[in-house]
Amino acid sequence: MTGPRRVAGAVHAEAIKLITLPSLALTVALTWALTALLGLTGRPGGVLVYTQVGFLVLGVLAATHEYQGGGQIRASLLAVPRRPLLAVAKIVALAGIAAPFALVAAVLAGRPGATGGLLLDLVLAAGVGMLVKHSVGATGLVLTAYEIVSPLVRTHLPEVARLPSSAWTAAVLLVAIAIFARREA
Amino acid sequence: MITIDGVTKIRGRTRILHEVSFTARPGRVTGFLGPNGAGKTSTLRVLLGLDRPQAGTALIDGRRYADHDRPLTVAGALLDGSGAHRSRSARAHLRWVAASNGLPRARVEEVLDLVGLSADAGKRAGRFSLGMGRRLGLATALLGDPPVLILDEPVNGLDPAGIRWMRTFLRDSAATGRTVLLSSHLMGELAETADDVVIIDRGRVVAAGTLAEVVGEHATLEDAFLDRTASEGVSW
Numbered sequence: 001m002t003g004p005r006r007v008a009g010a011v012h013a014e015a016i017k018l019i020t021l022p023s024l025a026l027t028v029a030l031t032w033a034l035t036a037l038l039g040l041t042g043r044p045g046g047v048l049v050y051t052q053v054g055f056l057v058l059g060v061l062a063a064t065h066e067y068q069g070g071g072q073i074r075a076s077l078l079a080v081p082r083r084p085l086l087a088v089a090k091i092v093a094l095a096g097i098a099a100p101f102a103l104v105a106a107v108l109a110g111r112p113g114a115t116g117g118l119l120l121d122l123v124l125a126a127g128v129g130m131l132v133k134h135s136v137g138a139t140g141l142v143l144t145a146y147e148i149v150s151p152l153v154r155t156h157l158p159e160v161a162r163l164p165s166s167a168w169t170a171a172v173l174l175v176a177i178a179i180f181a182r183r184e185a
Numbered sequence: 186m187i188t189i190d191g192v193t194k195i196r197g198r199t200r201i202l203h204e205v206s207f208t209a210r211p212g213r214v215t216g217f218l219g220p221n222g223a224g225k226t227s228t229l230r231v232l233l234g235l236d237r238p239q240a241g242t243a244l245i246d247g248r249r250y251a252d253h254d255r256p257l258t259v260a261g262a263l264l265d266g267s268g269a270h271r272s273r274s275a276r277a278h279l280r281w282v283a284a285s286n287g288l289p290r291a292r293v294e295e296v297l298d299l300v301g302l303s304a305d306a307g308k309r310a311g312r313f314s315l316g317m318g319r320r321l322g323l324a325t326a327l328l329g330d331p332p333v334l335i336l337d338e339p340v341n342g343l344d345p346a347g348i349r350w351m352r353t354f355l356r357d358s359a360a361t362g363r364t365v366l367l368s369s370h371l372m373g374e375l376a377e378t379a380d381d382v383v384i385i386d387r388g389r390v391v392a393a394g395t396l397a398e399v400v401g402e403h404a405t406l407e408d409a410f411l412d413r414t415a416s417e418g419v420s421w
Contacts, residue, residue, distance in 0.1 A: 005287055006254065006255075006287075008287075009284060009285050009286055009287045010285055012284040012285070013281045013282070013284040013285035014281075016277065016280050016281035016284055017270075017273075017281050020273050020274070020277035020280070020281070021270065021272065021273060022272050023272065065270055066270075068270060068271065069270075069271045069311065070266055070267055070268065070269050070270050070271050070310060070311070071264070071265065071266035071267075071268055072268055072269060072270045074235060074264055074266075074268055075268030075269070075278075075282060075325060077234070077235055078233060078235075078256065078257070078262055078268075079256070079257060079281075079282050079285035079286060080285050081233075081234045081250060081251035081256055082251060184235065184236045184237065
């Protein structure tokens with residue numbers, strides 16, 4: 001199998017993993033429902049912050065399910081032993097599959113322009129999940145960063161807060177891929 | 186053909202493998218025997234690229250496992266657990282594994298049939314018994330119809346019928362030219378199945394050869410094993 005076919009196979013496999021995992025579909029459904037319901041209440045400041053939490057959880061679960069019961073991570077590494085390829089395939093498949101779901105969620109939140117931002121949050125959370133491996137720990141870390149650290153930084157260090165969110169996402173992904181590639185599974 | 190040459194693995198400050206060398210040849214079942222904690226699983230993990238050794242090489246058909254373009258068509262591995270996420274169906278699990286190496290979807294149904302899981306293919310892997318999980322793991326290993334099979338304690342958790350089925354399957358695999366390497370701590374099982382035997386103890390290979398050579402003057406493989414592994418004495 002030549003290079004492009006190997007990449008396509010790895011991405012295809014990751015896509016099948018994502019669409020056949022019930023907990024991910026459930027997370028998307030709950031995020032949509034919550035966004036729509038809160039939208040009806042007409043909250044001042046909008047509901048996007050809650051939608052964002054849903055996509056952070058989705059990103060964490062997409063990455064950490066590899067490490068839950070059954071030892072799937074070993075099957076993954078046996079199927080695609082080139083770890084940087086495996087890590088990149090995970091991110092590409094996740095962003096690609098989640099894009100239409102993020103668009104619907106952003107529309108439900110009344111902010112269709114926020115689709116790209118939700119996808120950046122999603123893949124950043126997946127990077128953290130890849131690093132931390134445990135669903136609960138990674139979720140706690142991501143939510144703490146977004147809901148507590150980030151507002152503090154915005155208040156006290158506005159020049160740091162001006163970094164685009166794509167820069168944060170890229171930084172987390174680079175670290176996650178580098179560590180994933182070196183770690184013994 | 187599996188060629189392991191001088192593999193040394195250190196974890197923390199413990200040397201868990203010490204210059205491990207042996208080969209497993211096509212058309213033969215090679216039994217990899219050792220007490221618990223001797224380094225069997227560690228050796229297989231290095232062979233499959235899951236762990237990195239500090240020294241030495243572990244090659245399958247002349248290349249490292251990870252360097253093969255479609256590794257599942259070169260070697261199939263059965264390790265502890267089924268490898269399937271508990272909330273995914275057996276069929277969905279095999280589908281993603283097949284896709285990863287560009288294997289046809291029809292192959293999924295073939296291997297399900299081969300291991301006798303067709304009727305349960307829609308069930309979540311988390312609901313499988315231990316024996317069904319082993320069958321799913323074996324189905325995964327066979328997806329790429331590989332000429333090399335690497336199995337870690339394959340009969341663990343199997344009932345007597347399952348053990349006989351596995352033994353027959355491994356013998357037939359070797360008879361059709363496959364290289365079969367299986368680890369076990371069950372001497373009786375290995376004596377029934379293996380052509381060649383490698384004994385490992387505390388990270389070192391202490392005996393290797395045909396079954397007859399390794400048994401040598403001893404009455405049974407078990408006697409040979411205990412003679413070579415207990416010399417410095419774990420006493421019961």
